[in-house]
Amino acid sequence: MxxxxxxxxxxxxxxxxxxxxxxxxxxxxxxxxxxxxxxxxxxxxxxxxxxxxxxxxxxxxxxxxxxxxxxxxxxxxxxxxxxxxxxxxxxxxxxxxxxxxxxxxxxxxxxxxxxxxxxxxxxxxxxxxxxxxxxxxxxxxxxxxxxxxxxxxxxxxxxxxxxxxxxxxxxxxxxxxxxxxxxxxxxxxxxxxxxxxPDTPLVNGMVAAPPAKINPWRSPVAWGLAIFLAGNSAQTYVYFTWLPPYLASQGLDTMTAGSMLALFAILGLPVSLLVPLWVPRLRNPIIAVLVFTSFWITGHLGLYLSPTQGTAIWVVFAGLGQGTFAIALLMMNLRSRTTYGSGVLSGFSQGLGYAGAAIVPMLFGMVKDATGGWSASFAMLGICIAVMLTGAVMINGPRKIEDGPDDAGVRRPLERVG
Missing domain, CATH: 1.20.1250.20 (MFS general substrate transporter like domains)
Incomplete structure (x- = not known):
């Protein structure tokens, strides 16, 4: 047990x-x-x-x-x-x-x-x-x-x-x-x-020593979390960079466009409170990912198809989609057994994830300038969704970053969290 x-x-x-x-x-x-x-x-x-x-x-x-x-x-x-x-x-x-x-x-x-x-x-x-x-x-x-x-x-x-x-x-x-x-x-x-x-949890009253070395480059869990974080962060950076200019280009005044960005940012609060209390109870965290992904998709489509009608509603949906970021942070601990493993997973996933996300806001603007419209740029957000879901599938199972190639699917102690 x-x-x-x-x-x-x-x-x-x-x-x-x-x-x-x-x-x-x-x-x-x-x-x-x-x-x-x-x-x-x-x-x-x-x-x-x-x-x-x-x-x-x-x-x-x-x-x-x-x-x-x-x-x-x-x-x-x-x-x-x-x-x-x-x-x-x-x-x-x-x-x-x-x-x-x-x-x-x-x-x-x-x-x-x-x-x-x-x-x-x-x-x-x-x-x-x-x-x-x-x-x-x-x-x-x-x-x-x-x-x-x-x-x-x-x-x-x-x-x-x-x-x-x-x-x-x-x-x-x-x-x-x-x-x-x-x-x-x-x-x-x-x-x-x-x-x-101790730097690591107790198992049967004894300190569980961390592995001498963890190679995240060969870990499906580490790659999955990095891919998941890249797809999520790319969407967030696009909104922080381009939401006000995009809405202004569609006819909204500058103050309203700025207020929509503030609304998007503050909606990280409720999902930040909810996700860490809900997701650990799920056997398959991808269920929560799909819920928040549906919010992202609704927000993207609404802002593209009707940017000046119901703008706040579409921004609310996109803002609630930020629950995927809270899931990524939580997974750094749920997909590791030791403090050291959590640090390795955190560093690797954030390192590659942010690197992958960094270029997307720039490409978003370049594609808009090259095509003369926003359609192709918004299509890029669809690619980000696909990338994020790919990573979500890879981190859905119980495997940890400390596990070797033969340990997939093995459940071990200390997998329940308070």
């Missing part, structure tokens, strides 16, 4: 919980706080179309690079040291780029900032698995919700902050949110030194 990890007292893990939630809240600040301010930043620093496009591509590219690098760093340094390093990089990059006077320096410091957040993306799932193996569902629900709140909060308040001060103060202010992350983790690390905890 499968075992569940023994319930542990929350006392002694409060610092880790606060640190995970605050880190999740700050992860998207550097990505989504700058675009609303480009009207002020661009003329002062000299941004042109090329450099603006390059800035838009930096996040997925840097996330991809550090997604692949971070698992090796985790093996050398450990999760907590990597997280502290990530936060320090993010703080440094955000503060320094607020003081520069040219585009090249701004882009370089943006890379440093995004490198920190890229490492943070990777370490969050294994940190949840390490500190809360008995409460994976509820803690994952909390941190994915904080990701959604941060995605909405940064663009919502960046412009008012800039109006009250200036754009430099506005983008530097988000470094304070990152700095706060250091407080609970400093407390937690101090506690862990006094009372060390």
């Amino acid at each position: 499968p075992l569940t990890p023994p319930r542990q007292k929350m006392a002694g893990r409060i610092g880790a919980l606060l640190g995970i939630l605050l880190m999740a809240l700050s992860l998207r600040a550097a990505v989504v706080s700058v675009p609303p301010l480009l009207g002020s930043i661009g003329p002062e620093l000299g941004f042109d179309s090329f450099s603006t496009g390059l800035l838009a591509m930096l996040a997925p590219i840097v996330f991809a690079a550090f997604g692949l690098l971070t698992p090796r760093l985790i093996r050398w340094w450990g999760l907590e040291k990597i997280l502290i390093t990530a936060v320090l990089l993010a703080i440094t990059g955000q503060l320094l780029r607020a003081a520069v006077g040219d585009v090249a320096s701004f882009l370089l410091l943006s890379v440093i900032t995004l490198a920190g957040y890229g490492m943070g993306n990777v370490v969050l799932p294994p940190l949840v698995k390490k500190y809360f193996p008995d409460r994976l569902a509820i803690v994952t629900s909390g941190y994915v919700t904080m990701l959604a709140v941060g995605t909405w909060m940064s663009p919502q308040f960046s412009v008012p902050l800039a109006n009250a001060t200036n754009w430099r103060s506005s983008i530097a202010a988000w470094a304070l949110l990152s700095a706060i992350v250091l407080v609970p983790w400093t407390i937690q690390i101090f506690k862990d030194r006094k009372h060390p905890r």
Whole structure:
């Protein structure tokens, strides 16, 4: 009979919980706080179309690079040291780029900032698995919700902050949110030194040692999750990049088009709360994937066929489709047995997934310019759906990243989560 990890007292893990939630809240600040301010930043620093496009591509590219690098760093340094390093990089990059006077320096410091957040993306799932193996569902629900709140909060308040001060103060202010992350983790690390905890779950009262090496390049689970994440993220990046320009081109005013993007972003909240509590109860997670995929498809078709009639309804459907992203984050723990395995799966899937997604928003615009219309570009979203579903099929079974080629379909202990 499968075992569940023994319930542990929350006392002694409060610092880790606060640190995970605050880190999740700050992860998207550097990505989504700058675009609303480009009207002020661009003329002062000299941004042109090329450099603006390059800035838009930096996040997925840097996330991809550090997604692949971070698992090796985790093996050398450990999760907590990597997280502290990530936060320090993010703080440094955000503060320094607020003081520069040219585009090249701004882009370089943006890379440093995004490198920190890229490492943070990777370490969050294994940190949840390490500190809360008995409460994976509820803690994952909390941190994915904080990701959604941060995605909405940064663009919502960046412009008012800039109006009250200036754009430099506005983008530097988000470094304070990152700095706060250091407080609970400093407390937690101090506690862990006094009372060390195992990096992996307990099986029959004994620590299950992680495998000496996991090769994600030969793992169907890792490839499946990477493909799934690529198809999902490509659609999300297209919406964040192109939804306002597309709606404006169809006759909506700029303010309404911007409001539709805010609506799309905030709808990540309800699905972030629901998915981690629902999906672990399903024997076949692809059922949930199909539900949220139907939302994506309805939103895509509605916006293409009737962009100015019922616009908010179509955006709501597409926004609810973001549940597939919450599923991807949850699967990093459901498809691994150990903290180390979760880190490897997180890094590999996010690395290749973001790399695959990075090019799609650029192609979306290039195809539109080449064809003179939006039909072929929207057809690309259909390809993204097919890619995402292909990955969903590959991760639907009970196989874990630690499993060898002969282990497919074998159910082992610790597969139920709280």
